[in-house]
Amino acid sequence: MNYWPLLGVAVIVVGFALRLNAVPVVVGAALASGLLAGMTVPDLLALLGKSFVSARMLLLFVLTLPAIGLLEHAGLREHAQRWMARLRGMTLARLLIGYLLVRELLAMLGLTGVAGAPQTVRPLLAPMGEAAVEKILPTLDDADRDELRAVAVATDNVGRFFGEDVFIALGAVLLIQGFYAQHGIELTPLSIALWALPTAIAAFAIQSARIWLYQRRLQRRALRLRDGGAG
Amino acid sequence: MLRIQYAYWLIAAFLFYVAWRNLRAGQGWRAAFWLLLGLLFGGGDYVLAQQAAGHTLPAQVAGAVVIALAALAPRLRRHPHGEEGDAAQRLQSAIRLGHRLFVPALLIPLVTLLVALFGAHLSIAGHALFAAPQMTLTGLALACVVALLAAAWVARAPVHRGLAQGQRLLDAIGWAALLPLLLAALGEVFTQSGVGAAIAAIAGHLLPEGSAFACLLVFALGMVLFTVIMGNAFAAFPVMMAGIGLPLLVGQYGAHPAILGSMGMLCGYCGTLVTPMAADYNLVPAALLELRDPYGVIRAQWWSAVAIFLATFVMMWLLVFR
Numbered sequence: 068m069n070y071w072p073l074l075g076v077a078v079i080v081v082g083f084a085l086r087l088n089a090v091p092v093v094v095g096a097a098l099a100s101g102l103l104a105g106m107t108v109p110d111l112l113a114l115l116g117k118s119f120v121s122a123r124m125l126l127l128f129v130l131t132l133p134a135i136g137l138l139e140h141a142g143l144r145e146h147a148q149r150w151m152a153r154l155r156g157m158t159l160a161r162l163l164i165g166y167l168l169v170r171e172l173l174a175m176l177g178l179t180g181v182a183g184a185p186q187t188v189r190p191l192l193a194p195m196g197e198a199a200v201e202k203i204l205p206t207l208d209d210a211d212r213d214e215l216r217a218v219a220v221a222t223d224n225v226g227r228f229f230g231e232d233v234f235i236a237l238g239a240v241l242l243i244q245g246f247y248a249q250h251g252i253e254l255t256p257l258s259i260a261l262w263a264l265p266t267a268i269a270a271f272a273i274q275s276a277r278i279w280l281y282q283r284r285l286q287r288r289a290l291r292l293r294d295g296g297a298g
Numbered sequence: 299m300l301r302i303q304y305a306y307w308l309i310a311a312f313l314f315y316v317a318w319r320n321l322r323a324g325q326g327w328r329a330a331f332w333l334l335l336g337l338l339f340g341g342g343d344y345v346l347a348q349q350a351a352g353h354t355l356p357a358q359v360a361g362a363v364v365i366a367l368a369a370l371a372p373r374l375r376r377h378p379h380g381e382e383g384d385a386a387q388r389l390q391s392a393i394r395l396g397h398r399l400f401v402p403a404l405l406i407p408l409v410t411l412l413v414a415l416f417g418a419h420l421s422i423a424g425h426a427l428f429a430a431p432q433m434t435l436t437g438l439a440l441a442c443v444v445a446l447l448a449a450a451w452v453a454r455a456p457v458h459r460g461l462a463q464g465q466r467l468l469d470a471i472g473w474a475a476l477l478p479l480l481l482a483a484l485g486e487v488f489t490q491s492g493v494g495a496a497i498a499a500i501a502g503h504l505l506p507e508g509s510a511f512a513c514l515l516v517f518a519l520g521m522v523l524f525t526v527i528m529g530n531a532f533a534a535f536p537v538m539m540a541g542i543g544l545p546l547l548v549g550q551y552g553a554h555p556a557i558l559g560s561m562g563m564l565c566g567y568c569g570t571l572v573t574p575m576a577a578d579y580n581l582v583p584a585a586l587l588e589l590r591d592p593y594g595v596i597r598a599q600w601w602s603a604v605a606i607f608l609a610t611f612v613m614m615w616l617l618v619f620r
Contacts, residue, residue, distance in 0.1 A: 068495070068499050069492060069496070072491040075488065075493060076527055083574055089474075090367065090476055091368040093481060094368035097484045100493060103491070104491030106491065110354075111361070114487060115360075115364050116345060116356075116358060116364060117357045119338065119361075119364050120338060120342035120357075120360055122478070122479045123306050124432065125478035126479060128582075129312060129475065130305065130438070130442035131442050132468055133442075133460040133464030134403075134406065134460060134464075135464075136460060136462075136464045136466060137453060137460035137463050137464075138452075140455075141391045141399060141455065142391040142392025142399065143403060145392035146393075146396065146400075149392065177414075178414055180410050180414070180435060180438050184582065184586050185586055186406045189586055189587055213590060213594055216587040216588075216594075218598050220583040220584070220587060221599040224571060224599065225599070225606075228579075229564065229567065242536075246559070247555055247559065250544055252548075259556050260560070261560075262557045262559075262617075263563075265561075265610075265613050266609065266613070270606045270609075273605045273609065
């Protein structure tokens with residue numbers, strides 16, 4: 068067993084730990100691993116080039132930027148904030164948990180591409196969430212804003228990840244089925260997808276509880292600020 | 299017929315436009331970076347076709363371009379950019395346009411959804427309108443074009459202003475946009491150079507004898523750890539299954555294969571929530587939402603990941619050895 072290619076993993080760990088620019092770190096790790104495994108330079112270059120262009124779909128979100136940018140220029144985020152501030156009974160927790168539910172259900176139907184950070188979180192969920200936070204805590208500073216945005220992205224990710232495994236025709240289930248089939252165990256996709264359901268429910272409950280705790284933390288801070296202001 | 303390749307050409311055209319605008323603004327390095335990336339997108343299909351036909355030279359050139367991008371990336375300082383136009387003007391526009399602003403934004407998910415649901419049935423004169431591979435993503439690309447036109451119409455602004463605003467957002471994201479593709483390529487190189495096999499061998503040495511629970515724990519933690527390293531549970535799954543899952547848990551301890559596979563994969567997903575290697579979910583959104591801490595999203599996900607892992611592991615332990 069050749070353990071030397073593991074040094075590529077070490078390059079990644081050290082690079083991220085030292086907060087170096089991630090792009091050269093990742094390429095350096097690939098070169099280190101490949102060369103230590105005994106690949107020739109032309110083979111390694113070809114592998115790097117081929118794998119990179121095969122992954123082009125990961126940059127598809129760039130196409131959303133002109134439309135989103137134009138709408139933001141025309142005041143989309145300001146409008147989302149104003150609308151949210153007017154909606155009575157729409158609290159931060161209801162907004163985020165409602166989004167989590169819709170996102171997870173859509174992912175269960177295999178519709179992972181319809182929402183995401185560029186399509187829905189930046190233009191809609193984040194500004195609406197900021198307005199909801201401002202209802203609780205009018206003195207919102209930059210750190211609070213960053214935290215809200217991070218929670219919004221996290222909610223989007225959790226909904227997507229733990230919903231998509233329940234869908235029978237998506238990558239994960241087919242990968243599991245294919246792996247077993249190669250090793251002589253025949254399973255139906257449905258039997259695999261079904262066992263993702265308990266975790267899907269647990270993930271929804273856990274993320275909802277964390278959103279609720281986040282809201283309660285903000286409310287307590289607002290209460291303390293008010294008491295402090297009065298006294 | 300609409301194919302995913304057209305979306306790549308559209309991205310290439312947009313990247314060339316971004317490069318040209320940066321060049322005119324005197325940002326030479328930035329222009330070179332987006333130009334090279336645009337070339338990779340425009341020429342990608344040629345590279346893959348030549349590779350399939352046994353000619354590796356275009357792929358080698360593409361690999362050299364990737365290295366050039368890595369050399370350029372540190373020169374792209376992320377500049378904290380002020381929003382263009384003043385806030386008062388945006389607010390006025392928001393009041394004037396009202397809910398109409400939501401329409402183009404919602405068109406992106408809506409058109410994508412319609413193509414995903416009904417795209418397979420659409421045809422013009424007997425020719426299918428959408429090619430079957432990657433139909434949802436082709437739909438997303440189409441939705442973006444429709445949304446841009448709708449946004450220009452709603453805001454009474456020329457389309458090129460949208461492209462300029464898109465350039466502003468892309469420059470704000472900067473080199474982070476490249477990470478998902480690079481990490482996918484890294485995963486491929488790791489697999490080919492036997493990193494997975496080496497990790498599975500180490501996990502095998504650490505494995506205690508005779509305890510089904512300990513074996514399951516090493517399997518689940520191995521899925522998490524390997525996913526953290528590779529940034530992707532799909533890469534971790536075959537390695538951990540071949541090393542521990544199939545021979546020991548299924549073969550020796552009689553684990554239920556469907557439960558082991560499904561919940562084992564979900565343990566890996568918990569790893570995805572906490573690793574910078576899953577850049578498309580963790581780092582790119584942080585840049586897109588202009589968080590000052592690039593690891594802010596991971597911080598927000600940390601305790602969710604721990605709790606979901608524990609819940610999944612306990613359920614797996616209770617169910618898998620029935």
